Amino acid sequence: MRLLKSLHQHITPTGIYAVVICLAGAAIFGYTNKGSFLQYSSLEWVTVYSMLGAVLILEYFTFQLPPASNKQSMDSSVYLACIFVHGSEIAIFILLLTSVIAAIRDYKLSWWKHFINFSIYALSIFSAASVFQWVGGSQGPLNDGYIAAYVLSMLSYFAVNTFTLGLYFYLAYEGSLKQLRRAFVAESLLVYLCTLILSLVLTVLIYHNGILGLVLFLGLSMLLSHAFKKLFDMFRDVEEKSIMDRRTGLYNHSYFENSLESELRTARKDKLPLSLALIDIDDFKKFNDQFGHLKGDQLLGFLGNLLKKETEKTSITASRYGGEEFTLLMPGYSAEQAYEVVNRIRKKLNDSHYEGVEIFPHGCLSFSAGISEYQAGIYDKSQLVDQADKALYYAKRQGKNAVHLSGSYNETEREIDLAQDIRDIEQQLTLFLYKDINAFKHSKRVFKYAMDISEVLGLGQEDKRGFVLGALIHDIGKLEIPWDIMNKKEKLTPEEWRLVKGHVTWGRRIVEANERFEELIPFIELHHERYDGTGYPYGFAGDEIPRLCRMLTIIDSFDAMTTERPYQRTKTFEQALNELRACSGTQFDPELTRIFIRYIKDSHLSSPYIRSLQ
The missing domain is CATH 3.30.70.270 (Reverse transcriptase/Diguanylate cyclase domain)
Known part of the structure; x- marks a missing residue:
């Protein structure tokens, strides 16, 4: 039982995928070669060694392309050309020798990672060779009649290589499919396009010019790799200048x-x-x-x-x-x-x-x-x-x-600063007295509710300050709403309602002009968001809305329902509490709704202030 549990802990999607890929790579080598390398002629060994040298040289001349830093090389063009001229058997055998040399050179890297790399490229080579033969291509010189076979073979190589390698990294590093597509498709496309075209060039050169053709191809490939490297260095230099501050050497x-x-x-x-x-x-x-x-x-x-x-x-x-x-x-x-x-x-x-x-x-x-x-x-x-x-x-x-x-202030200084902030905000709110006295009185009542709820929630001094000041200033944006709309008794038109909803954005702009109260912006901007995500202006839902903003929404709504205004029906406390219950989980946070209801029930009989509101 303990053994099974241990095995279960070590079996991961990455491990299963690695085993499957390695078994596939081993099977492909066994199927294509079958020990025939033991009977290679001297000419075939010359071909193997020359192609192997070309692969190793091109691996040495790796480069990177902007904007990512994925390493690229043009060694795939050698494998493809080998498929077109000599077939998949020699191509996969060269791949095996390359992998063995890589394992010896990079001995600190786990052997199974070298095996996975070999298997992925073996799958790519085998799929490309199979498609080439299936479409009607045959080994030898470049033939105009086989254009479709060349193109489809190269596309197959690209698709299998990109998919198998990308899927491994996706499983191993828990990336996203979007990142996978960007890293292994979009950013590698230019390199693969160059590689595939070069493989056709190499096919012509090695068939007609042998070793000399291979040397010419290597010279061209090394120059291209060098050019790509210089391009990446220039990109990094420009990028670094755009994000660095020249005077300090720090980021800007x-x-x-x-x-x-x-x-x-x-x-x-x-x-x-x-x-x-x-x-x-x-x-x-x-x-x-x-x-x-x-x-x-x-x-x-x-x-x-x-x-x-x-x-x-x-x-x-x-x-x-x-x-x-x-x-x-x-x-x-x-x-x-x-x-x-x-x-x-x-x-x-x-x-x-x-x-x-x-x-x-x-x-x-x-x-x-x-x-x-x-x-x-x-x-x-x-x-x-x-x-x-x-x-x-x-x-x-x-x-x-x-x-x-932040937040670790002297308590006496806090109280003095809070009192001064309250006076300054009330000074701004007096503008409501000429426009809509009810808006002024509403802000004062919501502020007093917030003072009480701060104690109920056991808020720290910094949270309490933000909450009560936010409650006091939350409707400041209504100063921008025209007088006739603010005091309209009939139902608002869609355009008028759009203007009313804009008070949260206008409120943010008013406060942004005075940096002193910028931390209150969430209370101004988010007190009409709903718990189910159907509010405005952003459509935030649940915990996306700050907790104290969710409580302000409850207080704001409760006061609006229980406020006595001329020509408008006023709800009793019990009716308003029933409305809160009915909207709990949709408009209001359920937990905070329960807390607020309990607060009203515990305090409305004993508090002279709340009793006066009934």
């Missing part, structure tokens, strides 16, 4: 943005930690004013080199964000681990001698840094950057030369 802002988006997707999908550090050189303007911009650029380069050196053997990506700001994108690092790394770099910078440091307040080079960590509910890269930026701002306020984690 565009590369950072793309990397952040990619790493966020990975962290969200695989539930892995991801941290971002935003670094700003302290008093850089003072250094620039004192020594000039040229010296300032040299200082940027100095810090860039330090960041590169300290992160080169890690998964961390160091980039220049802009000006004197830098980023460290840290996949696999928790906030605490990121803090240790960044603080160590900060101390090393403090201890680094640099000309002119005497003008700095600390008497040394220093930077301030803010660190944020990806949390469930972050759906946009700007949120992570904004959190790191706020932490950086806090580090600056504490006297600079410090590293600060």
Whole structure:
């Protein structure tokens, strides 16, 4: 039983596929050769050795094509030409000798990988030879009458080689079919086209000119391989220049943005930690004013080199964000681990001698840094950057030369900042007083609900701040809706309803103009998303909607149903709770709906505020 369990654990789709391919390769060699190489004539051995030399030379002249880095060579043209002139028997025998030499040369690579490679190419050669004969082709000189046979044979070789090799990598590395198609079809097509045409050229040369023809072919192939290699080097050079910052030698802002988006997707999908550090050189303007911009650029380069050196053997990506700001994108690092790394770099910078440091307040080079960590509910890269930026701002306020984690603020300062933020947002909401006083009162009530629910959910101070401020400002975009639509008593037309739905987008734009409240954008933009994915503006569903945004949707809807407005029917609390239950799982998150209903039942009799709403 234990043996069977052990075998079951070691049997994988990759292993089964490898065994099948290897058995097929061995069977093909046995079928095509049958030991006939023991009776080869001297001329046949000359052919084998010359063809073998050609394959080895072309394998040496491998190259890469942009944009991927898959290695390519033109050795397949030798095997195809051998099929057309001498048949599959000699072609597969040459392949066997090549594989043996490769196994001796690359002895550190597992023998079964060499066997798989041999088997895949044996299948390709055998299929190409079979198709060639089946269509009516025969070995010998290039014949105009066999054009269809040549073309179909080459297509067969390409198809079998691409499919078998690609399928192995798909199973072994758990890729996607889209990646498979891109890597082994689209990006190899040009090389295979050249290879197949060259195989016809080689057929003519070796039949009519023998060894001399083979030498000429090798010269042409090596030149083409060299040209492809130069093309790839040029591509990599241009690509590197497009993603690198010349002053610091680090990646530039565009590369950072793309990397952040990619790493966020990975962290969200695989539930892995991801941290971002935003670094700003302290008093850089003072250094620039004192020594000039040229010296300032040299200082940027100095810090860039330090960041590169300290992160080169890690998964961390160091980039220049802009000006004197830098980023460290840290996949696999928790906030605490990121803090240790960044603080160590900060101390090393403090201890680094640099000309002119005497003008700095600390008497040394220093930077301030803010660190944020990806949390469930972050759906946009700007949120992570904004959190790191706020932490950086806090580090600056504490006297600079410090590293600060997002969310770890002094409690008294939090309360003072929250009170000030509430006053500032209420100041903006007073614009509703002339346009729709009900919208103003609705925002205030939703805010008070959010204050209570924050305690029910046991939110931390940072989450509480975002939730209550988001509840207060969530309808700010309605300021852009025309007065007559906001106060219309009749049913809205489709065009008017489209304008009303646009308030979430307008709200985002209003807040983006004031960077101070950018972290509240999810509450503004997503409070009309539905749990089943039928909401707007994005049609997010389930956990795609941040948890506190899902709760805001419940609060917002409940208040809208129970608010007394002229000429409109108002639901009682019980009727509204029944509506929440009915829409649980479709419009609302079921778990959060239960929590909110329990909160209303527990508090509506004892709370003077809620009692006044009935």
